[in-house]
């Protein structure tokens with residue numbers, strides 16, 4: 299129970315505040331702040347219409363640590379939920395330390411001029427948060443987020459150890475556009491054009507982006523081509539579950555998406571190196587992002603389902619040797635739109651952000667320090683997934699994956 303300041307009025311921020319308002323016994327006072335206040339006001343209007351709850355709004359540039367700390371104090375926030383972009387993570391963590399507030403985000407920090415997806419910048423805040431008696435929870439979206447909680451739940455209830463884990467992210471939805479990303483275009487394209495990397499026998503194995511793929515038959519969604527990629531939770535999972543021998547991340551993409559990205563990459567439009575244009579320095583990827591559809595406008599157009607989950611193999615708790623489990627959620631784009639006015643990619647990120655925030659406010663996860671999701675107890679989070687729109691299933695497979 300407590301006061302929450304959400305920063306970032308994009309697709310994910312919108313879902314999170316709608317779901318917080320639907321749980322006003324936990325989120326007793328909600329403020330939404332972003333660079334452009336009109337976006338917060340539009341969302342606040344929808345929240346009021348759908349839930350009857352009034353949320354407050356504010357304008358903030360989260361890169362300005364002093365101004366953000368002042369806003370946190372003015373709101374009296376117990377918890378700051380950072381749903382802006384990864385570039386703002388450290389500035390918002392600094393503002394939380396200055397103002398004495400706790401912190402939660404859904405994506406790890408990245409400097410604008412490097413696409414590395416590494417945790418070390420945020421893990422370096424461990425002592426500062428501990429000494430201040432404050433909690434920072436990293437990566438409370440779906441992936442990272444729920445996929446790490448799924449792994450922890452399997453390790454708590456089904457497996458004594460995890461030998462290998464594959465995270466499978468399938469978006470079987472279609473928005474009818476020739477090319478559009480389903481979350482922030484700049485971050486999405488940085489991710490998919492980065493080299494693929496997976497953890498195997500104590501080392502990172504790197505391969506060029508989008509080279510390894512496999513046709514997987516997803517529950518409900520059916521067969522889709524998924525591509526091996528790097529994703530940030532691989533680093534935290536192999537760190538916190540050191541017994542893991544192999545950890546991989548896969549995401550589905552249609553042929554049209556791959557063709558567009560390949561062309562854009564070949565002609566230099568996905569580069570984050572500055573170039574001169576008309577006497578001004580611009581970043582090609584930022585220019586590209588500005589002409590692509592805004593993902594938060596795609597809700598009404600998107601049909602189909604997502605299926606995201608983990609396949610993990612390890613020693614069974616019941617002493618019955620090695621077992622393999624598949625744990626996943628299916629989410630329907632149109633149902634999300636009907637409930638909160640957003641498509642499923644924003645929904646599957648915004649709902650876990652709300653649930654992670656609730657874990658802190660319910661005192662389940664409130665402990666000084668910087669934590670990744672797999673370090674925290676999974677049980678109440680898993681119950682809340684079932685009760686707040688992201689039900690999950692777990693089934694035993696015949697044996698380890700064969701891809």
Ligand code: NDP
Nearest residue numbers: 306307308309310332333334360382405439440441442482
């Ligand atoms: P959007 O681009 O839709 O929204 C981001 C919002 O952040 C915008 O409204 C923007 O403000 C605001 N913002 C940007 N810079 C600043 C700043 N300096 N100060 C204040 N506000 C700022 O992104 P999404 O909603 O798609 O994604 C939000 C976050 O969720 C991202 O970090 C993304 O990486 C993460 N994510 C995580 C996933 C997971 O499963 N873990 C999956 C998908 C996304 P404005 O519009 O007001 O200018």
